[in-house]
Amino acid sequence: MTSPTTSCPKCGQPVPADAPAGMCPSCLVAGGLSAAEIPSLPKSESDSKATLHIVIPEDSALPPSAPRRLGKYELLEEIARGGMGIVYKARHTGLDSIVAVKLIRSGVLATPTDVERFQREARSAARLQHPNIVTIHDIGEQDGQHYFSMDYVPGANLAELARTRPFSPKQAAEITARVALAIHYAHQQGVLHRDVKPANVILTPEQQPRVLDFGLARIVADDSQLTQSGAPMGSPCYMPPEQAGGKRESVGAWSDVYSLGALLYELLTGRPPFQAPTAVETLRLVLESDPVLPRLFDRTLPSDLETICLKCLEKEPAKRYATAQELADELGRFIDDKPIQARRVTQAERVWRWCRRKPALASAIGLATALLLVVSIGSPLVALNIDRARQKTALNLYAADIKGASVALEEHDLLGARKLLNQIASSPYQRDLRGWEWRYLMDQCRSDELATLRGHGAWVEGVAFSPDDKVLTSISGDGVVKLWDWRLRKESLSWRAHAPVLKHRPTSAAHAVMFLPHTSILATTGADAFVHLW
Secondary structure, X not given: OXXXXXXXXXXXXXXXXXXXXXXOHHHHHHOOOXXXXXXXXXXXXXXXXXXXXXXXXXXXXXXXXXXXXXXXXXXXXXEEEOOOEEEEEEEEOOOOEEEEEEEEOOHHXXXXXXXXXXXXXXXXXXXXXXXXXXXXXXXXXXXXXXXXXXXXXXXXXXXXXXXXXXXXXXXXXXXXXXXHHHHHHHHHOOEEOOOOOHHHEEEOOOOOEEEOOOOOOEEOOOOOOOOOOOOOOOOHXXXXXXXXXXXXXXXXXXXXXXXXXXXXXXXXXXXXOOOOOOHHHHHHHHHXXXXXXHHHOOOXXXXXXXXXXXXXXXXXXXXXXXXXXXXXXXXXXHHXXXXXXXXXXXXXXXXXXXXXXXXXXXXXXXXXXXXXHHHHOOOHHHHOOHHHHHHHHHHHHHXXXXXXXXXXXXXXXXXXXXXXXXXHHHOOOOHHHOOHHHHHHHHHOOOOOOOOOOOOOOOEEEXXXXXXXXXXXXXXXXXXXXXXEXXXXXXXXXXXXXXXXXXXXXXXXXXXXXXXXXXXXXXXXXXXXXXXXX
């Protein structure tokens, strides 16, 4: 006897009569599994957890809510999603060719400003015909949904590739040189990109970079007011200081050169030059600090390539390469093993620049050093007193260590700075000399680590906070889920959510974990092709 069935209210597919919310699995997952759509999970006295098994269809390329067709384009699958738009792989029905179609993420709810910025991106990129820039084909609108089509470029973006492994010096130089030539071509056409970053460059299977996403581009001759506010626009990790400070009139070709240097930095080190927990802190680092020397991450990195990278990242635009073409030429000299033209910044220059950026602290340290020097050359009578001689020596050592710790902090060498400051604290002669300067520098050496939670027996595949931020959940490759009391940093519950599908192959049993929005329901996925709700 067959079970009674009904139809999904969203897509019309037949589903069992007792299906959750009366919907098929695809619509249930795509709809966000809101609390209003999920019936109460069954409970028993012996089992406080209930499980809902949802099989995810393998042939579901588009979520049910996504449009299937726009004009002459048939949308096939989503390939990228950003703050402004969504990109789909699509087929041109007339030419039977594969393209990429970008839509405004907010769809028909887009404001006139959103639409104008979206169209500006299409217009900016449409001016450009270059082998290393993704070509725009046309722009259209259907039922209030604005879109444009462009080349479909297979491959991964540089941010994804750099996270898995840093590129070799020669690879990084060659890729950055090609991107620099593409950006220089855009500058010649009167277009500033203003958002050059690894995520906006796709590397094809033939190892050719293609630049895309001109969403923040500015046409030099355009007087539009869209981006004339003082608020900085772009990605903080790769934004030049003049853009981070909201100085729109100071943004030019040299600003894209800075971002090219940030891109090269990430290709070499696997991380951007500046990164902090919040965007505001990151912008402060961009404005006030120098990047950590790339060779501190890899001692084998050629010093010439590091010099090129750091010249691009100079705070003052006049000290960078004047054009992206100059940067490409310099990288070409490095690739061909020829002498580069850039000069390496000396340690003395770094200290001088630090003093210019932080005059108050530099003056205090300089005054302390001067006083210590006065004491060290005091009256000849003091030299006859052994205790006074020891004190002068201690003062000299203290001043030297304080200065060394300051320089180490400027170079982001927290370990070296902390070592010097701890050396002061452990000395029997310097213990009483510690003043505000020692406490200030020690405070700057604090680690960013909040906590380390231990207990999993396999690689952690995913973590998520509960909507009220009181509970942290984590899932490991062996299928074990753990709940942590975030306030106490202590494990409160643990169970196995998924079992390995194959016992004789190293297959991860679990894939991801998340709390459903505005609920206490936990969802986990694994290699068994089910979504479990707890």
